[in-house]
Amino acid sequence: MIEKHVKQISLFFLIYVAIAVAFYFIGGDQLKYKYVVSPLGNPDGILEEFTKEIEIRQPFVPTEETLETIDILFCTYARENAGTVTARIFDDSGAELAAHSLDISALEDNDPYKWVISPGIPGVKGKNLTLALTSDGLPGSSPGIYYSAPENDRQVFYVNSTPRNGRICFDFVGKQVFLFGTYYWQFAAGFGALILAYCLWAFYRKKKGKPTVLSHVSAVWGRYQFLIRQLVSRDFKTKYKRSILGYLWSFLNPLLTMTVQYIVFSTIFKSTIQNFPVYLLSGIILFNFFTESVGQGLTAIVGNASLITKVYVPKYIYPITKVISSSINLVISVIPLLLVTVVTGTRITTAILCLPYVFLCLLLFCIGMSLFLSTTMVFFRDTEYLWGIASLIWTYATPLFYPENIIPAQFRFVQTLNPLYHYIRFTRTILIQGVVPEPRAFAVCLFSALLTCAAGAVVFKKFQDRFVLYI
Amino acid sequence: MENVMIDIDRVTMRFRMANDKIESLKETFIAMLSGRLKYEEFTVFEDISFDVKKGEVVGIVGKNGAGKSTLLKIISGVLKPTKGVVRTYGNIVPMLELGSGFDPELTGHENIFLNGAILGYSKEFLAEKYEEILEFSELNEFIHMPIRNYSSGMMMRLAFSVATVVCPEILIVDEILAVGDEGFQTKSKTRMLDLMGGGTTVLFVSHSLEQIEEMCDRVVWIDEHKIRMIGTSQEVCEEYRKFWS
Incomplete structure (x- = not known):
């Protein structure tokens, strides 16, 4: 008996170690840092010819720890120029942090010049820095620098110490280092130790005959596994029963929705969104799963009234199996999603191995919502109709077919507080950018899912004994 | 005690x-x-x-x-x-009301497993007893038909057969003894008497x-x-x- 448990725990632990190591390599640099690019600014005009008479000083405040790159937008007046531009960065005490000379003849017209500062300047987050530019060019063979019109009165730069409103067209790239990536192995070991400690504790409790969540789950699974399988297969078999195309609808439905939305919205949003078909499809598939599973889970208790009043089965099995049945549909519709990704020419990377993670989070989230709504449904039948409206509002509040930045800044919280937005963004990062999302995204997804699931479970548990009286 | x-x-x-x-x-x-x-x-x-x-x-x-x-x-x-x-x-097995626990879109065969699972039987047990259930219910070739096409008598025969196939330790019966035609009624009564004779505890309303x-x-x-x-x-x-x- 003990041997069996030791085996189970060590197998479980080995799987964990394997996942942790694999994740380190899949995640790669995305786990350690990301580059944050400030906006270049609109090229609204060109300053006077940048000859040796002129010195430009542009104050700026980096938002990240390390300053890595600076881009400056030059024009060449479409002619051959000669000379050198010197760029320097000073801090507020006037000390020079970095300097760089660039050959004017090598500049491209209307193209940002990239100054890679190597090594980057560390510890500059929030400091007042100045970018100073000088030139030794002669009139007639010097470049020009673009500037943007001021957005507010505080935007100032200096030409030969004379302040001007606005800013020159430049951007700076900062490197944001994640603690999680830096101390990845420590985090992984700590989390692993926590899991191991929990397993041992559960094992100890079990030996003493006291229940734990783990032992409860395994007992319920052992006892009701067959029922859960039967209920899931029932839902799956009856879903497309009597339709000619059958399961093919799980393929076609998201594809057709995508096609319609693509035709309707492509002229409006296409230019601002990278890979619009994948953008649309990933949103549609995840959101459809959400509305479908929660819509089904909502009626799970009321719809099974005749069983619940006769046979004792843990009641949460009904809403949970509904969500699980819908998730089969989700898995099927991943196939068209990957197809479209490949057809549109996006390379599929190993980052895709993180897709199950976000699906699992979404599943937990939907289970939580179903538990909560199926409870309210028992006491208020209006829930069904209210949910119809609520899910419609939710559809429009989530950036499914419009770009994320279309929402005005004061309403951004609608997105930040919307777990579905995070799940969809996570999926899009994987598929469109082909990289693993930043550690924060992992945490946000897991946290929102666990929170919703726990809240739903608490509400369900509190009221479940009274269900029989109301259904 | x-x-x-x-x-x-x-x-x-x-x-x-x-x-x-x-x-x-x-x-x-x-x-x-x-x-x-x-x-x-x-x-x-x-x-x-x-x-x-x-x-x-x-x-x-x-x-x-x-x-x-x-x-x-x-x-x-x-x-x-x-x-x-x-x-x-x-283990307690309740006799379900007509058709509850059945899904009309599924065939009789699939419903035997679904309903059996709800009543708490194991998969192996149902597979083993499947022939017996089929025989007792007298559904023959109809068993592979979706049960929405069944008559209420056929449905009830199926429900009765599934519920009583096991010798439950406790059987709960809420007014459903008049099942099916005359022949099946006699048969189900015999089965009930068998169960009672076989040590099953029955609660009967x-x-x-x-x-x-x-x-x-x-x-x-x-x-x-x-x-x-x-x-x-x-x-x-x-x-x-x-x-x-």
């Missing part, structure tokens, strides 16, 4: 009933505003105790609304009593005193939140008849 299968120990059941069945948000809101949202305590049982021994067939009688079905629900674990405990020893007299060893008469009488079926049925005449 040897071989006790069901032990009902000082059970009290009270419902907190809203004075109307208020189901929607709007109705609650209006009721709250107009101050009508009062709850009434409604007592079904007050402190009742009895036990059922292994192999006994116990009938429960009482007038409509006396709480016979509620008692069955408490015993099968669906309802939690307000006070007191019910201890049961062994019916309005038909003849059935109760015929099948039960003991009868519990529930009236006015209490057990009015408990005893052999002859005694109780006699008193019960007197009460109504």
